[in-house]
Each structure stands twice: as structure tokens, then as C-alpha cells.
Amino acid sequence: MTTRISHQPEIQQFFRQAAGLDNAGGNPRNKEIVLRILKETARIIEDLQITDDEFWAGVSYLNRLGGSNEAGLLVAGLGVEHFIDLLADARDEASGVSGGTPRTIEGPLYVAGAPLSEGEARMDDGSEDGVATVMFLEGRVLDLQGNPIAGATVDLWQADTKGNYSYFDKSQSDFNLRRRILTDAEGRYRARSIVPSGYGCDPAGPTQACLDQLGRHGQRPAHVHFFISAPGFEHLTTQINLSNDDHLWDDFAYATRDGLIGEIRFTEDPAQSAKRNVEGRFAEMSFDFQLRPARSEQATQRSQRPRALQA
Known part of the structure; x- marks a missing residue:
């Protein structure tokens, strides 16, 4: 009993x-x-x-999780961060709020203070020239009526071809593949970057150890993260998953959502490459964002979760 x-x-x-x-x-x-x-x-x-053994194994796991700084990764992998988005969606619906680009998880790899430019920026530092495929990313930030929002901040970050992020990967230069771009008068942003790679959890880390116990993989599709903000509009946290990735709809972090698929197009035409001032094959992706009007000043700000700060 x-x-x-x-x-x-x-x-x-x-x-x-x-x-x-x-x-x-x-x-x-x-x-x-x-x-x-x-x-x-x-x-x-x-x-x-x-049992006592199970309880203290759990305590030991929490110690390991904190020591590896992977708690933010685990809450994404167990779907808790996605649930917070679903809860916010449900609250919006109950309040009669609709429209705009869908939100999705931030993840644990944002770093504040990326270089700021107007209209356009090059995101990579050139260290993977000849290895990475150049990607041209552009789009517009619009209101719900389709009008351009000038001066919106497009804060974007992504992985390199190995699936690693600067700051956390000490081999990369500061703010590699991290930029902030102010939209022009037409609400447009442009970025020259590289095609990112999908990646997986550290196979020796505590997050993957948990997933192994659940019979799950720890793989993410290639994606680009975004914070989009503008005065008078709700802050948007989202990410665009690349359409050609095998894990597009099998993301261990549950970040892929309808309306957040970036259709990536590859070109191998030498004449087109010359126009873009690149050598060989390159990629293009366009994505527009729509922001909702803010109902409060707080809604214009991103959450106060702890994040990495560049020293």
C-alpha cells in the first residue's frame, strides 16, 4: 500500500x-x-x-544542468518555451487580438549589443569565405495594413556553417553573424550573410542526456533568429526556419510554425553571381514581418529574461 x-x-x-x-x-x-x-x-x-535513488539522481542532474549552462536549452527541448508562446497566443485570442507575424521561441543564444546599421549590413566576418554559401536576406517591416514601418530595428542572429554561434563559440570574432538593422523609408532591411547550418545538442551534455532517456533527438533545422521592434508596436520575437532543411518540421525545440518558413532559393548562374559581386553559387531569401500596434508601453519591450552581455 x-x-x-x-x-x-x-x-x-x-x-x-x-x-x-x-x-x-x-x-x-x-x-x-x-x-x-x-x-x-x-x-x-x-x-x-x-525512489530515493531516483530523487537524488534528479538532484544530481540539476547540478549538472546548471553547471553546463544548458537550462535554457532544456526548457526549449522539453517544449516549455513553446508552451509559453502558445499560452500568449491563447491570451491574445481571448482578448480579441489577432494578425501579425507569429511569435516563436527566442532560444538561449542571443547576445546584446550587436553592431547597428541603417538599411543594410553584412553579417559575417568573411572567415568562411570559400566554404559557406553566401545568402542575401531581405524583406520589409509592415503594420497590419501593409504600410511600411521606417526606423524599425531588425535584430538578427544565426549560426555559422558548423552550427555554432559567436560569443558562445570562442573561435569566432565578436558579433559574427549578429547585426541590428534600422529599416529604411520603405520599411526595408537587407543583409548579406551565409546560409546557416542546423545543429544538435552537445551529445555529451545534460540536455541530450535527458532527450536520450525520452528516445528523442536533439536536432534543430537551419534558421535565423529575429527581434523586431518599433515605437508604438508590439515587440516581436521570432525565427525563420529555412525551407530546405530535413528537420524543418522535426525541430527538437518546437520552434517551426506556419507562417515562419523562409523559402530559400539557390542560384548558380555566373551572370547573376557577378551582379551580386560574389563567386559561384549563392542563395536568396525574402521575408516580410508585420507588427501589431502595442496596447501598452510594456508590450513594445522584449522580456527581461537574463541574456548574455558582450564584455
Whole structure:
């Protein structure tokens, strides 16, 4: 017979004490959250009959996860970050808000402070010339009526041909493949970059270790991340997944959504390459973004989640 005690009044009071609810100090909101975590943890231990070995293996895993700085990766891989987007979508629908480019996950690899330019930018530092395929990316930032938004900030970042990101990959130069572009009078942005590679979790890392236990892979399709912002409009966090990737609809982080597929076109015509001032094969991709009007000043700002800061 399974012993269940978590519902008993004295145990419930014990959890309230542990969460600090019997004293005036601390943060009331955080107390409420910790109390819920304690109660749900107790229920899991009881309902699933968690053994001591399983419990302490879980504690050890959390230590490993934090030591590897992969918590942000794991919440994406387990679909929690996608759920937060779905919840925001549901709240919008309940409030009668619709339209605009869909949101999707940010992921853990943004770095603040990328170089800012007007209208257009080259994103890569040239270190993969002759290896990478040059990609020309352009589009417009529009309002819901299709009018251009001049001066919008298009903050974009992507991986290199090995699936690595600058700052986290110390072999890359600072802000390689990271730029901020202000749209021109027509709401247009242009970027010369390279075709990014998809990538997978570190096979020796704790995120992949968890996925292995679930019988899942840790692969992501090639993609480009975006923050789009402009005064008076809702901040948009999204990413464009490249149409030619085998993992397009099999993204371990669940970031692929209808309306967020970038149709990439490859050209091998020497005359076209000459016009673009490149050698050999190159790629083109166009993507327009539509922003919704902001209902509050807070809606114009991105979330305050902790992010990497360039030293």
C-alpha cells in the first residue's frame, strides 16, 4: 500500500513554513511560486513512487544542468518555451487580438549589443569565405495594413556553417553573424550573410542526456533568429526556419510554425553571381514581418529574461 501524506494539514502547513509564508519578510510572489513547487514535487514523489535513488539522481542532474549552462536549452527541448508562446497566443485570442507575424521561441543564444546599421549590413566576418554559401536576406517591416514601418530595428542572429554561434563559440570574432538593422523609408532591411547550418545538442551534455532517456533527438533545422521592434508596436520575437532543411518540421525545440518558413532559393548562374559581386553559387531569401500596434508601453519591450552581455 502506498503511503500518502502530502495532503495532510500538518504537511501542508510545513510546506507553507518552508516557503516563508509564516513570516513578513521576502517576496510574496516568490513565496507563492515556491509553495506551489513544493506541493507539486511532493505529489510527484507520492504519485509516481519516486525512489530515493531516483530523487537524488534528479538532484544530481540539476547540478549538472546548471553547471553546463544548458537550462535554457532544456526548457526549449522539453517544449516549455513553446508552451509559453502558445499560452500568449491563447491570451491574445481571448482578448480579441489577432494578425501579425507569429511569435516563436527566442532560444538561449542571443547576445546584446550587436553592431547597428541603417538599411543594410553584412553579417559575417568573411572567415568562411570559400566554404559557406553566401545568402542575401531581405524583406520589409509592415503594420497590419501593409504600410511600411521606417526606423524599425531588425535584430538578427544565426549560426555559422558548423552550427555554432559567436560569443558562445570562442573561435569566432565578436558579433559574427549578429547585426541590428534600422529599416529604411520603405520599411526595408537587407543583409548579406551565409546560409546557416542546423545543429544538435552537445551529445555529451545534460540536455541530450535527458532527450536520450525520452528516445528523442536533439536536432534543430537551419534558421535565423529575429527581434523586431518599433515605437508604438508590439515587440516581436521570432525565427525563420529555412525551407530546405530535413528537420524543418522535426525541430527538437518546437520552434517551426506556419507562417515562419523562409523559402530559400539557390542560384548558380555566373551572370547573376557577378551582379551580386560574389563567386559561384549563392542563395536568396525574402521575408516580410508585420507588427501589431502595442496596447501598452510594456508590450513594445522584449522580456527581461537574463541574456548574455558582450564584455
